[in-house]
Amino acid sequence: MKEIAIIGSGFSSLAASCYLAQAGNKVTIYEKNQTIGGRARQFKKDGFTFDMGPTWYWMPDVFERFFKDFDKVPSDFYALEKLNPAYRVFFGTDDYITIEDSLEKIYTAFENEEAGSSVKLRKFMDQAMDNYNIAIKDLVYRPGVSPLELVTVTTMKKVGQFFSTISKDVRREFTNPKLISILEFPVLFLGAKPSNTPAFYSFMNYADFGLGTFHPKKGMYSVIEGMKNLAEKLGVKIMTNQNVEKINVENGKADALIINGQKIEADIILSGADYHHTETLLDKKFRQYSENYWEKKTFAPSSLLFYVGFDKKIENVDHHTLFFDVDFQKHSQEIYDAPQWPNDPLFYASFPSKTDKSVSPEGKEAGIFLIPLAPGLDDIPEIREEYFEKIIDRFEKITNQEVKKYVIFKESFCINDFVSDYNSYKGNAYGLANTLLQTAFLRPKLKSGKVKNLFFTGQLTVPGPGVPPALISGKLVAGLIEKENKN
Numbered sequence: 001m002k003e004i005a006i007i008g009s010g011f012s013s014l015a016a017s018c019y020l021a022q023a024g025n026k027v028t029i030y031e032k033n034q035t036i037g038g039r040a041r042q043f044k045k046d047g048f049t050f051d052m053g054p055t056w057y058w059m060p061d062v063f064e065r066f067f068k069d070f071d072k073v074p075s076d077f078y079a080l081e082k083l084n085p086a087y088r089v090f091f092g093t094d095d096y097i098t099i100e101d102s103l104e105k106i107y108t109a110f111e112n113e114e115a116g117s118s119v120k121l122r123k124f125m126d127q128a129m130d131n132y133n134i135a136i137k138d139l140v141y142r143p144g145v146s147p148l149e150l151v152t153v154t155t156m157k158k159v160g161q162f163f164s165t166i167s168k169d170v171r172r173e174f175t176n177p178k179l180i181s182i183l184e185f186p187v188l189f190l191g192a193k194p195s196n197t198p199a200f201y202s203f204m205n206y207a208d209f210g211l212g213t214f215h216p217k218k219g220m221y222s223v224i225e226g227m228k229n230l231a232e233k234l235g236v237k238i239m240t241n242q243n244v245e246k247i248n249v250e251n252g253k254a255d256a257l258i259i260n261g262q263k264i265e266a267d268i269i270l271s272g273a274d275y276h277h278t279e280t281l282l283d284k285k286f287r288q289y290s291e292n293y294w295e296k297k298t299f300a301p302s303s304l305l306f307y308v309g310f311d312k313k314i315e316n317v318d319h320h321t322l323f324f325d326v327d328f329q330k331h332s333q334e335i336y337d338a339p340q341w342p343n344d345p346l347f348y349a350s351f352p353s354k355t356d357k358s359v360s361p362e363g364k365e366a367g368i369f370l371i372p373l374a375p376g377l378d379d380i381p382e383i384r385e386e387y388f389e390k391i392i393d394r395f396e397k398i399t400n401q402e403v404k405k406y407v408i409f410k411e412s413f414c415i416n417d418f419v420s421d422y423n424s425y426k427g428n429a430y431g432l433a434n435t436l437l438q439t440a441f442l443r444p445k446l447k448s449g450k451v452k453n454l455f456f457t458g459q460l461t462v463p464g465p466g467v468p469p470a471l472i473s474g475k476l477v478a479g480l481i482e483k484e485n486k487n
């Protein structure tokens, strides 16, 4: 039995803690914030409940697989509902496409938009499903230790798809700009431009159209609570308000954390905090990656978020609604190529109270608005306000209603908050993007190459951004730690 100290209480840390406790270790989680969950924290105000980070529950099979490892099922901890429609995408006033809850209905929606497109979509989805079966059922469960992990008979047949991009593949088949936007949308979860994301990642399209979008009752935070519950049953101790100030290294081995000025000894240290930040907790000579290394990486966007309580039900929107009524190419250049506040941002709005009565008072609506941004921009209150005005005006016009005067309160969260709350590198929202050169063994490693007994997990390492990958990351690192324990 080893004493294992875990930094942070995000999805990846919680997942790892469950596996490590199940293997018989004494596990303690140290979280700097007052509440657990990391990016998936919850915010409550005046009878409204908001998920502060993730709102899309995709890849239900990954959650099932996690709980099955503990002889459990998700419904032991939270209730899931498949959303129909899954989401709606606006392209202008009264101009939208609704994505429903089955492939057949989506084929019909495509056909209505462009004759012949459903045939192309069937072909595209066959390949996307094939990729999903290879990637999510197998490849992403490999720890990124060696390039050979990716070499299998099936992946060799797919090599071409690692060198083409989602954007090229979609545009080869489809010409309608609305359908192109919808097919390019899922890979945005991976943090890079579709034109910089390998075509193999079309498995995200299968996750979207083939598997569907779910809502855990009371929100994504109920998944965090479920995992906390499981972790504690397995014996994990979770401590909040524990800011880790330093990782102590003796004779090349990590042997203690300094928390609020106190030394806490451990046999193994695992960090689920952002990788870059974790390395700053080490003396310089023990860091594996230089500032220059991080500077050159493609980070997933940051976000400007608003959590809004409305004093009425909002019309003409669905639980998940995307506003793609502006030029996405331009906005993505402002995120990745020439980082700046976007002129005309696309944005996302979520109204969980459309589905879930528990998240707002009767007759009112909880709204979450998200604008993707380049990490590292200057974040000041006046700019936040300016962008709220910008998107709310567009929202009113596009959805044909007044909403601004019904705002009871609005709270914002942006780059400075990502830095101060999560020690996020440049305020990134969801980690290191999955580009070709930032995939699998090319990502920062789960195990330190410089310090013994020090491990990493989470969205900056393997396999990448998102809640399902965070669960997988926790499993992968726990597997590596156990392997080492046995040697």
Ligand SMILES: Cc1cc2nc3c(=O)[nH]c(=O)nc-3n(C[C@H](O)[C@H](O)[C@H](O)COP(=O)(O)OP(=O)(O)OC[C@H]3O[C@@H](n4cnc5c(N)ncnc54)[C@H](O)[C@@H]3O)c2cc1C
Pocket (backbone or CB within 6 Å): 007, 008, 009, 010, 011, 012, 013, 030, 031, 032, 033, 036, 037, 038, 039, 040, 052, 053, 054, 055, 056, 057, 058, 242, 243, 244, 245, 272, 273, 274, 277, 303, 305, 370, 421, 422, 423, 429, 430, 431, 457, 458, 459, 460, 464, 465, 466, 467, 468, 470
């Ligand atoms: C706005 C937003 C929307 C998103 N939408 C979706 C979505 O819809 N679907 C989806 O699947 N994914 C989504 N994601 C991504 C997903 O939420 C993340 O990939 C995932 O939650 C990351 O988990 P993690 O464990 O890697 O890191 P985190 O959740 O960041 O956890 C790291 C933890 O470490 C703690 N910590 C940091 N420094 C210290 C320290 N020095 N001492 C102690 N503790 C420390 C932090 O406080 C934090 O709790 C979204 C993310 C954001 C931000």
